[in-house]
Amino acid sequence: GSLSLPCAFQVLECHDMREWSDSVLEIISRCLQSKSREKRRLALRGLVVLSRDPSVAEGIRRLTQSLMDLLQDADGEVVALILSVFLNELQDRGTLISRPTALQLAEALRPLFDNDNSHVQLLSLRLFREVMELVMDKGKKPLKTHVRQSLLPLFFHCHDE
Numbered sequence: 778g779s780l781s782l783p784c785a786f787q788v789l790e791c792h793d794m795r796e797w798s799d800s801v802l803e804i805i806s807r808c809l810q811s812k813s814r815e816k817r818r819l820a821l822r823g824l825v826v827l828s829r830d831p832s833v834a835e836g837i838r839r840l841t842q843s844l845m846d847l848l849q850d851a852d853g854e855v856v857a858l859i860l861s862v863f864l865n866e867l868q869d870r871g872t873l874i875s876r877p878t879a880l881q882l883a884e885a886l887r888p889l890f891d892n893d894n895s896h897v898q899l900l901s902l903r904l905f906r907e908v909m910e911l912v913m914d915k916g917k918k919p920l921k922t923h924v925r926q927s928l929l930p931l932f933f934h935c936h937d938e
Contacts, residue, residue: 801827802836809843814852821858828865837866841878848885853894860889860900867907879912 801823808820824840827833844859863882867874874882886908889901 799836802833802840806840806843809840809847814855817847817850817855818852818858821855821862825858825861825865828862834866837862845881845885848889853892853897856889856892856897857894857900860897860904863904864900864907867904867911874908874911876912879908882908 805820805824805827808816811817811820824837828837844862847859848856850856883905886901886905889897890905892898892901
């Protein structure tokens with residue numbers, strides 16, 4: 778049988794996540810699609826914890842598109858949790874991020890630079906920097922056009938601060 782949501786998060790306290798991660802990620806994936814804001818928040822809180830464990834990185838990468846779609850959510854807490862998941866994922870410099878994914882993520886982050894929630898602003902700026910550094914670290918062509926388009930809003934944002 779499948780695990781319930783509260784039971785799934787008790788599993789997060791286990792030492793070896795590999796044996797449980799697929800089941801937990803499947804539940805989280807379903808909850809991310811939920812109409813219930815609380816279920817989405819709970820699932821994302823669990824995902825933030827999971828994203829600190831390199832052994833589940835591949836499973837979390839499969840959720841990248843769902844997470845990027847949710848970046849448009851009006852709920853600042855949901856957006857901040859998603860940004861935290863991405864930041865945790867990128868802390869491990871071995872994480873692979875494809876050029877199209879990096880470009881799509883950078884594009885999704887730009888509107889967040891001006892978010893009403895200052896925590897979301899800071900997280901989005903940090904994540905944008907991480908994505909750009911990672912793309913350049915991997916020896917891929919820098920996303921010059923996109924970086925240039927993003928630098929002007931960044932400059933004005935920093936100037937306003």
